Amino acid sequence: MSENQSRHGATKVFNINHSKNMIYLLGGSGYVGQAYQKLLSEKGLPFKNLKRAQLDYTEVETLTEALKKDRPEFLINAAGYTGKPNVDACESDKANCLFGNAVLPARIAEACEATNTPWGHVSSGCIYTGAREDGTEFTEEDAPNFTFRQNNCSFYSGTKALGEEVLDSAKDCYIWRLRIPFDHNESPRNYLTKLMRYQTLLEAENSISQLHEFVAATFACWEKHIAYGKYNVTNPGYVTTSQVVDLILESGVCKKDYAFFSDEREFMSKAAIAPRSNCIMSSAKLAKEGIEMTPVVEAIRTALVAWKAEVSS
Numbered sequence: 312m313s314e315n316q317s318r319h320g321a322t323k324v325f326n327i328n329h330s331k332n333m334i335y336l337l338g339g340s341g342y343v344g345q346a347y348q349k350l351l352s353e354k355g356l357p358f359k360n361l362k363r364a365q366l367d368y369t370e371v372e373t374l375t376e377a378l379k380k381d382r383p384e385f386l387i388n389a390a391g392y393t394g395k396p397n398v399d400a401c402e403s404d405k406a407n408c409l410f411g412n413a414v415l416p417a418r419i420a421e422a423c424e425a426t427n428t429p430w431g432h433v434s435s436g437c438i439y440t441g442a443r444e445d446g447t448e449f450t451e452e453d454a455p456n457f458t459f460r461q462n463n464c465s466f467y468s469g470t471k472a473l474g475e476e477v478l479d480s481a482k483d484c485y486i487w488r489l490r491i492p493f494d495h496n497e498s499p500r501n502y503l504t505k506l507m508r509y510q511t512l513l514e515a516e517n518s519i520s521q522l523h524e525f526v527a528a529t530f531a532c533w534e535k536h537i538a539y540g541k542y543n544v545t546n547p548g549y550v551t552t553s554q555v556v557d558l559i560l561e562s563g564v565c566k567k568d569y570a571f572f573s574d575e576r577e578f579m580s581k582a583a584i585a586p587r588s589n590c591i592m593s594s595a596k597l598a599k600e601g602i603e604m605t606p607v608v609e610a611i612r613t614a615l616v617a618w619k620a621e622v623s624s
């Protein structure tokens with residue numbers, strides 16, 4: 312193993328022979344992290360699910376030492392601060408939110424760079440609002456427009472955008488943008504559950520991500536060794552809230568009268584503290600690399616069919 316002085320000063324760079332197939336997973340206990348655990352288990356790949364309580368991976372030195380010892384071939388960062396039950400909670404816990412979403416990725420980048428560990432970071436599509444000026448979907452070329460720079464965003468979105476900025480020059484790093492995850496499992500974090508449970512809904516247009524397709528597509532980036540960089544990882548197309556409600560009704564999973572706010576102003580005054588991101592995104596860059604996701608309406612229908620089958624079994 313050779314050792315060089317790195318541009319980080321005290322940190323050294325190690326040329327390491329990475330062990331084949333061993334994966335590091337940060338934040339594996341979370342909603343997205345559990346989907347990665349499932350994927351890696353199904354693939355039969357050895358992985359280490361790191362938890363802060365057991366190994367404080369938020370400390371550069373601790374993570375660097377662990378990486379030097381275990382030499383994983385790849386690291387997945389599914390750790391971050393989301394705010395529960397929703398992003399409004401981030402407005403009153405800003406230090407933790409900023410740390411989890413902006414400081415932590417910078418620290419992981421430092422540890423990965425010092426050990427030559429390639430890695431992927433779970434970012435979010437919530438750093439955009441609306442569509443491009445010509446009405447088309449945002450691509451990875453478009454600068455985020457729902458950030459602290461525009462002063463129009465939630466604190467959560469601002470920190471997620473900062474998290475991408477700190478990784479602008481990160482080495483051997485994928486930035487994967489997840490957007491409103493859903494699947495067939497009832498969970499307060501699942502978009503479909505949210506629509507079925509919320510008393511009143513906001514009509515909006517969004518690109519969204521089937522959670523298990525998201526984790527599979529992101530891991531495929533590493534498996535296929537496509538170019539590092541930013542990727543929108545959403546199911547092709549976009550849907551309105553009422554379109555999804557129609558699909559829920561059509562499936563028979565949850566029959567009720569769905570009520571809608573008359574507009575965003577009513578939603579903000581009655582149900583929210585922080586502004587929400589609603590946006591449409593293109594996943595064409597990923598598809599160009601041969602990683603294709605199911606068109607969004609088909610993916611929702613499939614999730615609802617599986618949901619119904621599970622409920623009635």
Ligand SMILES: NC(=O)c1ccc[n+]([C@@H]2O[C@H](COP(=O)([O-])OP(=O)(O)OC[C@H]3O[C@@H](n4cnc5c(N)ncnc54)[C@H](OP(=O)(O)O)[C@@H]3O)[C@@H](O)[C@H]2O)c1
Nearest residue numbers: 338340341342343344362363389390391392411433435489
């Ligand atoms: N869920 C969504 O709707 C959604 C949408 C788009 C993007 N994302 C992004 O996906 C990532 C994972 O989200 P998730 O929904 O899986 O979150 P989650 O369920 O809250 O899990 C996140 C995990 O991150 C770890 N963590 C590390 N530092 C943290 C900190 N400062 N504060 C809180 N948790 C911290 C925790 O694991 P340990 O303590 O066990 O280490 C926690 O279990 C986040 O970066 C999030 O921004 C989520």
